[in-house]
Amino acid sequence: MGEKPVMVVHGAATMDDVPGLEAYQAWLEIRFATDESTLGEALVGAEILLEWNFAADDLQRVWSSVDSLRWIHWSGAGVDAALFPGLVESDIRLTNARGIFDRAMGEYVLGLILAFAKRFPETWSLQSERQWRHRLTERIDGRVVTVVGMGGIARSIARLVKAVGMRVYGVGRRERGQDLDFDRTLSVNNLNQVLGETDYLVLVLPATAETQGLIGADELRALKSSARVINVGRGNSLDEAALIAALGEQHIAGAALDVFHEEPLPSEHVFWSLDNVIVSPHMSGDFYGYAPAVAEAFFDNLIRYRAGEPLLNEINKLAGYYVG
Numbered sequence: 283m284g285e286k287p288v289m290v291v292h293g294a295a296t297m298d299d300v301p302g303l304e305a306y307q308a309w310l311e312i313r314f315a316t317d318e319s320t321l322g323e324a325l326v327g328a329e330i331l332l333e334w335n336f337a338a339d340d341l342q343r344v345w346s347s348v349d350s351l352r353w354i355h356w357s358g359a360g361v362d363a364a365l366f367p368g369l370v371e372s373d374i375r376l377t378n379a380r381g382i383f384d385r386a387m388g389e390y391v392l393g394l395i396l397a398f399a400k401r402f403p404e405t406w407s408l409q410s411e412r413q414w415r416h417r418l419t420e421r422i423d424g425r426v427v428t429v430v431g432m433g434g435i436a437r438s439i440a441r442l443v444k445a446v447g448m449r450v451y452g453v454g455r456r457e458r459g460q461d462l463d464f465d466r467t468l469s470v471n472n473l474n475q476v477l478g479e480t481d482y483l484v485l486v487l488p489a490t491a492e493t494q495g496l497i498g499a500d501e502l503r504a505l506k507s508s509a510r511v512i513n514v515g516r517g518n519s520l521d522e523a524a525l526i527a528a529l530g531e532q533h534i535a536g537a538a539l540d541v542f543h544e545e546p547l548p549s550e551h552v553f554w555s556l557d558n559v560i561v562s563p564h565m566s567g568d569f570y571g572y573a574p575a576v577a578e579a580f581f582d583n584l585i586r587y588r589a590g591e592p593l594l595n596e597i598n599k600l601a602g603y604y605v606g
């Protein structure tokens with residue numbers, strides 16, 4: 283029997299950190315790396331890299347240690363931390379955890395819409411002050427949700443908001459015509475056509491050169507004063523300074539942000555203190571049990587890799603996302 287292929291797991295310290303991994307020791311020599319220096323050493327001679335921390339950007343810094351890698355699996359939906367020129371230009375295959383987070387993120391966005399419409403943040407803060415203050419709330423049926431991004435997460439959001447009677451538009455790179463999940467689809471070049479009737483603008487975009495600053499002052503100004511912006515994709519698709527100005531000048535009514543230009547969001551950042559902003563720490567997809575689900579999806583691919591079969595969820599590295 284020949285030597286076992288080497289697999290590096292980055293972002294995990296022991297076998298127990300990756301549920302179910304132990305079973306694959308028979309096939310693989312498994313090395314763990316938790317930081318840049320251990321990653322550099324571990325990668326020498328390695329064929330597979332399992333990136334367990336989707337946000338880690340260590341790989342780029344130790345790229346010169348890579349000599350035998352053939353496949354990298356990224357344990358997140360967004361692979362932006364892997365899209366550096368050395369990796370993009372290489373023939374190393376890149377796969378991701380597409381699909382695992384769709385339902386949880388759909389529910390999270392629906393929850394945020396309800397939180398705004400039903401004024402939950404205000405209710406919780408009044409409760410903490412023991413204040414009995416009766417208020418009216420909004421209904422969400424018939425309201426328009428515009429989802430920018432049209433992958434699996436966007437579709438999950440679309441199905442859930444439709445189920446509660448909202449209208450939903452899907453904005454993608456190109457118009458797709460009739461689409462069961464969306465009441466209307468349009469190309470991002472035509473986004474302005476629907477901003478004026480949008481109640482909730484939901485961003486589910488990967489971080490690529492094309493999405494950088496996509497929503498800026500002009501787009502925010504085109505929204506209604508009652509509109510809210512929800513970002514669960516990547517922080518860089520939204521111009522944060524323009525958003526702060528739009529909120530301050532009451533051009534829009536609120537924002538819920540799960541992702542930011544800088545993460546963790548610095549404690550002195552103004553977003554923490556704005557009444558009309560809901561801040562959460564990049565957690566919209568992370569449901570109880572997501573880690574075993576992510577591991578399971580990787581093992582499926584590992585079995586395929588070993589058998590020489592096509593891998594699932596392979597990223598088009600030039601585009602920066604899965605292209606079905």
Ligand code: OXD
Pocket residue numbers: 336357358359360361383515564567
């Ligand atoms: C991801 C994320 O990319 O959580 O998986 O943002």
